[in-house]
Amino acid sequence: MVKYKELSEKLMQQINADIWRVGDKLPSLREQTARTGVSLMTVMHAYEVLEEQGWILSRPQSGYYVAPRTAFLRAPRQQPRMTLIGTVDVNASIFALLRATGDPAVVPFGSAFPDPSLAPLRQLSRSLTAVAREITSDQLLEHLPPGNFALRSAIAKRYAMQGIHIPPEEIVITAGALESLNLSLQAATQPGDWVVIENPCFYGALQAIEKLKLRAIAITSDPRLGIDLAALEEALASKPVKACWLMTNSHNPLGCTLADEKKQQVVALLEKYGVTLIEDDVYSELYFGSVKPKPALAYRRESGVMHCCSFSKSLVAGFRIGWVAAGRYAEEIEKLQLMSTISTSVPMQLTLAKYLSTQRYDSHLKQLRRTLEQRKIAAWRCLKRYLPSSVRINYSDSGYFLWIELPKQIDAGELSQIMLDNKVSIAPGKMFSTGNNYNHYFRINTSYEWRKREEEAVIMLAAVIDMLMGRV
Secondary structure (H helix, E strand, O other): OOHHHHHHHHHHHHHHOOOOOOOOEOOOHHHHHHHHOOOHHHHHHHHHHHHHOOOEEEEOOOEEEEOOOOOOOOOOOOOOOEEEEOOOOOOHHHHHHHHHOOOOOOEEOOOOOOOHHHOOHHHHHHHHHHHHHHOOOOHHHHOOOOOOHHHHHHHHHHHHHOOOOOOHHHEEEEOOHHHHHHHHHHHHOOOOOEEEEEEOOOHHHHHHHHHOOOEEEEEEEEOOOEEOHHHHHHHHHHOOEEEEEEEOOOOOOOOOOOOHHHHHHHHHHHHHOOOEEEEEOOOOOOEOOOOOOOOHHHHOOOOOEEEEEEOOOOOOOOOOOEEEEOHHHHHHHHHHHHOOOOOOOHHHHHHHHHHHOOOOHHHHHHHHHHHHHHHHHHHHHHHHHHOOOOOEEEOOOEOOEEEEEOOOOOOHHHHHHHHHHOOEEOEEHHHHOOOOOOOOEEEEEOOOOOOHHHHHHHHHHHHHHHHHHHHO
């Protein structure tokens, strides 16, 4: 047998035997060379084979890790690659689910927010207390759009750390990322315009399109590879599209992150057709490797990208502070904000500006990413242990969502309602699409600590799925 195949099969056997468990770091290329006595090229080839087959994950400047064993999901086979969308309706059951996430008696698998206990509340409280002592009446007017200058400067410096030049003047502070996304869409379009979104997508995009009386083209996104570029170009060529709302890192609900090459291709394609990219990047800090994925913004040649982010997922949700790096749209967004919310909370802006000046944010993020990865792997193990073998789980190497596919005959909306009646929430696929192709999918939040309550909820989930499978 060829040496690299021999080594790769030996490692597969060790992984199957739990010698190397999910999330474990494998020996480096040089360590493996010293251990086995084979050449560096042989080890490299063996690791490439294992990565290609989904046994391991590589993380730039970090190494190779054992990947969760999963049958990779694809978009539904009968799913049209491009769909024209009419009216959008978020029905009462979805509102019930969103309300339920605030009930402490409900296991919040359906929540979109990370476990609030992960926020550095003590440090933030110190910053808030200092601001309360120092704030003056004049400052209440000084922080109208575009927002607190110190906070915008701190955000600009974080862009610079990734090699992206964004002056503070192009950054507008908003009341969370959803406001930045809505204002960006409003700035780039007029009622009746065509907008490209993904299918499935964050339900806030569907609501914004309905509110602004826009017409949408939904492009299928693959759970591993992201948006279908061929279908995207077909849409751009066939309709006078004005904007594209796209989530590039840790997609909600799929979990995938676009490869750098694909981000470049998306930006080039949109620039070719003169279409503005509204980049929803709220999960960008929640990567598991050692190198932060760049946004599509990094590959722009022109200024037609509005990059929307927030501290809600990476720091604390309740402060409701986000921003948009708006480029040439900055002044228009400031005007729109003045005519709607007027400004973002001044005390919260000052508190975050003070907190970011302490250099504690990166220490918090490092711990947060480590905890989220550990909890996501624990959740995956628990789900794989109890759910029927016909249920497939799409694992992604970032964030805190798992995208799950049921047998096609099971309606995840019905499953969601039964679970909610039993004080467990899940997010059914129909929240993220206007069609029926994702009715047998659902999303689970893995950010909470996995204890007896969570395990019992998964056992109940498995029992309900078994019951629904036996009924059809």
